Amino acid sequence: MASRTIHAIYTDDDLLLQAVKQIRDARYHIGEVYTPFPVHGLDKVMGLAPTRLAITSFLYGITGLCVAIWMMNFMMIEDWPRDIGGKPSFTFIQNMPAFVPIMFELTVFFAAHLMVITFYMRSKLWPFRKAENPDFRTTDDHFLVEVDAASHNVDDLTKFLYDTGASEIKLIE
Template sequence: MEASKVIHAIYNDDDVLMHAVKKVKAAKHHIEEIYTPFPVHGLDKAMGLAPTRLAICAFMYGCVGLTVAILMMNFIMIEDWPQDIGGKPSFSYLENMPAFVPIMFELTVFFAAHLMVITFYLRSKMWPFKKAENPDPRTTDDHFLMEIPVHGNQQELHDLLAQTGAVEINVVDKAH
């Protein structure tokens, strides 16, 4: 296992963190990761992260749910066991489609929601019994941590981070 050094800059305010991220990015340093106790609005944009494509997945999963609903209701109510319910004969799918709309909606939402959760966990590499990757437990309470790799510029980074309002700056060996 090869170890490399990273700097952990700890902040106690999200506005100070946002200002620091902009300063660090302006100085052309790569920010490896930021750990926060709650989502910070605009942080992904300030870090220069690409927009998420999870919305595309949600749409595709919704389409799968709608398709499953249509095929399931057509098979169950029209082909397999047509019934005369309340004087409404089940001779064709189109004649009965208004009664099927709630089921189509519910299965669309069901598939989109459940498959999105699974996709999010897989994409985030979060699965049962996985060890937490949080480098400092204070980031789950009230502190913010910025992780920057060190490439022979430790003093320069330390000085820059001290100027940005970091309350604590630590150099750590991180195993890859």
């Protein structure tokens, strides 16, 4: 059987949230929801798992902190110790107050830059990639719900989606 989806267009975010609840309660499969801005609570209504990006950000920050500690210890203590401003470089611990800004900056640098790269890789936003937005109005003021219609009666599903408040419905084969 061919893959068929229905695109239901909504004009209000509250109406969209109610429609997604009703669609999920009726056991229809929602492929994707396109919105012009983040809709609070939509991820919970759709039943999406919580994001793990905060965990990866923490791990990237810890990596940056470790790199900063290793880098400063190697450069300032082991490789080429200098007496800068009357502070002798005998041990890392003695000079740690002077190293705190560098450790903080590298922690933020690693977390920020690696999070951007992770986000682009996770969402598959590669450079020069063609946009996959099915309706240009979803970048302005409309909301689109993509419902899988392969194993359902299209007429019943269309009537159901109109009853949820959809202003426009298209069948995509």
